[in-house]
Amino acid sequence: MENILEIKNLSKKYDDFKLENINLELPKGMIMGLVGENGAGKTTTIRSILNMINVDSGEIKIFGLDTKKHEKEVKEDIGIVLDDSFLSEYLTPKDINKIMKKMYKNWDEKIYFNYIKEFDLPENKISKGFSNGMKMKLKIAVALSHHPKFLILDEPTAGLDPVARNDLLDIFQDFIEDEEHGILVSSHITSDLEHIADYITFINKGEIIFSKDKNELIDNYGIVKCTEDEFKKIDKDDYLMMKKRKYEYDLLVENKSEFKKKYDIDVIDNANIEEIMVMYIKGGK
Amino acid sequence: MKIIEGLMIKDFLNVKSYLKIFMLTLMIFIFFNTQMLTIFFPLCLGMVAISSFNYDELTKANRFILTLPVNKKEIIRARYLYIFIMTLLGFILGFTLTSLIQIVKQDSTFNVMQNLFTSAGASIGMMLLQSFEIPIMYKFGAEKGRIIQSIGIILIMLTISGIATFLIKILNISLVTFLEMLENYIVYIALVIIAILYICSYMLSIKIYKKIEV
Known part of the structure; x- marks a missing residue:
């Protein structure tokens, strides 16, 4: 399978934070969810992909092309929603069309105004007065209107109500139906990602903890609940993370069924992405 | 383009x-x-043009812009062109509108050359300021930039008066003769200085912006 995005050994050091040795692969036709706490490195990773920051080392390829050497070519074909940044709040959706049609060779007014209509956005009002949800919808309309092949979305569902969020997830599902397309989406609303993502990549403190098939994660990972006596019998290598509660221990295990075979413990719950995340962040060994 | x-x-x-x-x-x-x-026109339009930095800062526009198929050099070039055109527009409006209104009002003080020179003077002054302002804005951001810019203006004034004093001294002439000497050439001198400053400023901004992480 061809990759739409490939990151090799990406590192970037700041005074108080570093991204270390990030390796990622996203095959075409897939959606990858990037999860992690605020400040874990999701946005820094996205900014590195987009050449906004000067990375210390590493190689990034989109559509098989080096993003540094083929920057413009690559950017013609990606649609981007950034959480905290947009063109201006003093422009109307109509103004934005005037600007964007100069920016992208493939800008499609018709699609853009269709989205504006579909999203119920007023064409002739500046976006300063828009609600957060409306502002996000405007960004998404802009990101989708030049026939992009790859979407990079930084927290696109933040600030949206459940209905709008669902609409949006539908749009992403439609987009990915074309097998040449791909989506990289960061979010801390993990349930959204559980709906749509094929892969989940979990970043913590600037490092990738895992990048896995979502179904594999949900099917295999589990949370074992055991007493202190039971816990003492468990080999350290057989669990990933441990969290001590008042009277019991929670253990995150990579493979529920194997664990069950080895130990005589009945209480193993399925782990969702949020629980896995919390175990990694709050737990220990 | x-x-x-x-x-x-x-x-x-x-x-x-x-x-x-x-x-x-x-x-x-x-x-x-x-x-x-x-x-009024050259000054206001020149200042409005610089406010583009503030607009960008409000929505962190530079991040978004860098996701588009543009490179940093084009961003800088667009900004300089915009500021230049706005200031030029200020000059043209300042000169033509004032003259037109004075003609319509049958103003006795109407003097084409005077209008041309004051408008050009104000525009050149504005551009002198901008050539320092723009790289500062790129380096320090619009908010911090304003403060540093005021210090910069004082430094520019001191440098200019320093150079002038130095020239007067080595040429051994009085300030009045010095100014009289300049009078015939002042427009040309100003234009050359502005052109050089603008180009240096543009190149400096590119250098600064390439290093900056938005």
């Missing part, structure tokens, strides 16, 4: 709300002191 156009359109559209305020101010000046318009 299309992309540069797009970026400039963005900056123009951002400030279109200023237009109403401009019209209003124009009315006031027409009734009270038309002559002031020659200076």
Whole structure:
């Protein structure tokens, strides 16, 4: 399978934070969810992909092309929603069309105004007065209107109500139906990602903890609940993370069924992405 | 070129709300002191142009812009062109509108050359300022930039007067003769200086912006 995005050994050091040795692969036709706490490195990773920051080392390829050497070519074909940044709040959706049609060779007014209509956005009002949800919808309309092949979305569902969020997830599902397309989406609303993502990549403190098939994660990972006596019998290598509660221990295990075979413990719950995340962040060994 | 156009359109559209305020101010000046318009237009449009940095900062626009198929050099080029065109527009409006209004009002003080020179002077002054302002804005951001810029202006004044004093001293002439000497060439000298400063400023901004992480 061809990759739409490939990151090799990406590192970037700041005074108080570093991204270390990030390796990622996203095959075409897939959606990858990037999860992690605020400040874990999701946005820094996205900014590195987009050449906004000067990375210390590493190689990034989109559509098989080096993003540094083929920057413009690559950017013609990606649609981007950034959480905290947009063109201006003093422009109307109509103004934005005037600007964007100069920016992208493939800008499609018709699609853009269709989205504006579909999203119920007023064409002739500046976006300063828009609600957060409306502002996000405007960004998404802009990101989708030049026939992009790859979407990079930084927290696109933040600030949206459940209905709008669902609409949006539908749009992403439609987009990915074309097998040449791909989506990289960061979010801390993990349930959204559980709906749509094929892969989940979990970043913590600037490092990738895992990048896995979502179904594999949900099917295999589990949370074992055991007493202190039971816990003492468990080999350290057989669990990933441990969290001590008042009277019991929670253990995150990579493979529920194997664990069950080895130990005589009945209480193993399925782990969702949020629980896995919390175990990694709050737990220990 | 299309992309540069797009970026400039963005900056123009951002400030279109200023237009109403401009019209209003124009009315006031027409009734009270038309002559002031020659200076008012270049100064105001020059300053409005610089406010593009503030607009960008409000929504962290530079991050978004860098996701588009543009490179940093084009972003800088678009910004300089925009600021230059706005200031030039200020000069043209300052000169033509003032003259037209004075003709219509049959103002006895009407003097084409005087209008031309005051408008050009104000525009050149504005551009002198901008050539320092723009790299500062890129380096320190619009907010911090304003403070550093005021310190910069004082330093520029001191440097200019320093150079002038130095020239007067080595040429061993009085200030009045010095100014009289300059009078014939002042426009040319100013234009050459501005051109050099603008180009240096542009190259410096590119250098600064390439290093900056937005």
